[in-house]
Amino acid sequence: MPDLLNVGLIGLGVMGQRMLARLAQHPRLRAARVWDADPAALARTLAAFPALQPADSAEALIASPDLHTLYIATPPAPHMVLSNRAFDAGLAVFCEKPLTVDFDAARRTIARIAAEGHRAAVNFSLASSPGLAALQAAVQGGIGTPQAVQIALAFAAWPRPWQAAAGAWLAERAEGGFTREVLSHFIFVLQRLLGPAQVLQSAPDYPADGRSAERALTATLQAGGVPVQVQAAVTGAVDDFNRFLLQGSTGAVELRDWFGLQRRQADGSWLGDGDPAALRQRGQADQLDQWVALIEGRPHSLPGFAEALAVQETIEALLAGQAPAA
Ligand SMILES: NC(=O)c1ccc[n+]([C@@H]2O[C@H](COP(=O)([O-])OP(=O)(O)OC[C@H]3O[C@@H](n4cnc5c(N)ncnc54)[C@H](O)[C@@H]3O)[C@@H](O)[C@H]2O)c1
Missing domain, CATH: 3.30.360.10 (Dihydrodipicolinate Reductase; domain 2)
Incomplete structure (x- = not known):
């Protein structure tokens, strides 16, 4: 794996913006490409982070050959569809909680992760605290x-x-x-x-x-x-x-x-x-380090999809x- 790991982000609302700000502080994870179904959210994000590359669709973002991982910060309904598309493209997935409200789709996805060895985790912020x-x-x-x-x-x-x-x-x-x-x-x-x-x-x-x-x-x-x-x-x-x-x-x-x-x-x-503020900072920084470990296929403390389900x-x-x- 290279030193810099390119992140694609789908969903640029409250959490997407927070993650962009945190990624800007990380030495190895680099926000590279973004997409949101709402053109206004995409435009606001590009105004705030001009170095980002906008995609034309979720499919186009996931197909970008320079990405190493996908971060999903949409509401729960599209989480499983987007995760599966990312697995098709060989990307490691870091998905916002809640994992889903469609348990059957989640069970099929978990079985696929196990059978095909995909890298997938869910963002419970206390996991690395x-x-x-x-x-x-x-x-x-x-x-x-x-x-x-x-x-x-x-x-x-x-x-x-x-x-x-x-x-x-x-x-x-x-x-x-x-x-x-x-x-x-x-x-x-x-x-x-x-x-x-x-x-x-x-x-x-x-x-x-x-x-x-x-x-x-x-x-x-x-x-x-x-x-x-x-x-x-x-x-x-x-x-x-x-x-x-x-x-x-x-x-x-x-x-x-x-x-x-x-x-x-x-x-x-x-x-x-x-100090609670220092503990928060430590937990959040460690969580991004755990994401790097996930991408690199090393052991990590982030919850997988089965734990999140x-x-x-x-x-x-x-x-x-x-x-x-x-
Ligand atoms: N880990 C945490 O601590 C934490 C905290 C808050 C929210 N969340 C989770 O993060 C996720 C997003 O929450 P939020 O508060 O940012 O919501 P939000 O409504 O602010 O943003 C969601 C964004 O996703 C976009 N979107 C919706 N469907 C889409 C699709 N199919 N493709 C592309 N973009 C799509 C919307 O246009 C919107 O910009 C939720 O699952 C939420 O539960 C996690």
Whole structure:
């Protein structure tokens, strides 16, 4: 592989722009070619990043002989079609979560990846985080026996203000909502730590219009024999927050607001572990390094499509609702 690895990007909305900014800081990954179904998004991107080459279509971008990898940041519906076209062209794929809302297409794609040896990963931003590493160490004995997990999320508004420019899909039940967008990151962490989760009870609260995404969700799950409580809501009142608390027989570790990390001391008090901004920077830089490893066919810590589908199966079960067992 050459030193510089050329990235093609499809989907130039909120995430596409964020990834372009991050790629500009990376020594080995170079954003090369771009495409978006919306000509205005393509034009805005070329104005901001004049060195990029626009494609005439997704097919034309994927067929460009100078690319090493494809980054997909469209809404979920086209993820599988675009991934398969990229595999046809021999490209490594880095796809945004959620993997898909079409499980059959995802299963066919996962079988193809295994049979043909394609390189594919999904962008769960906590996959390379120091927080996940700390939780893994905790599960392996650092806090005794894992006893309980609590996941709590709150949103002042949905979509969040920084997503105001995203498409309508984000606020709609078919593809959007905070359970797919945000809770999925923590279900990914949960399942990587403790294995597959079973939904024991779930109560999503949907608006009466039949179209809009959930406004609240409470649920009980079990993963690796450990009980898991989820409480999430668009409250309109409090500032956004998220936390993932793992309690063990001799200690506890908590992820706070994505990359923040704290540990419970023997006296019951909590102590922050590292500066959250520095931990975020480290996690994001490492994630791009892991993408390089994926492209080069080396071992990496990014979730593959099968791991991402397992997350999505749990997420869709939560969204479908489940009455408590009688
Ligand atoms: N990993 C994370 O932390 C994270 C955070 C936010 C969003 N996301 C995910 O990133 C993806 C994109 O989200 P977003 O917030 O950028 O959405 P967005 O609506 O801002 O942007 C999506 C873009 O894709 C384009 N598009 C739609 N269909 C297309 C197609 N078939 N071909 C080419 N372009 C197409 C749209 O025109 C739009 O410009 C979603 O899957 C979302 O869940 C991930």
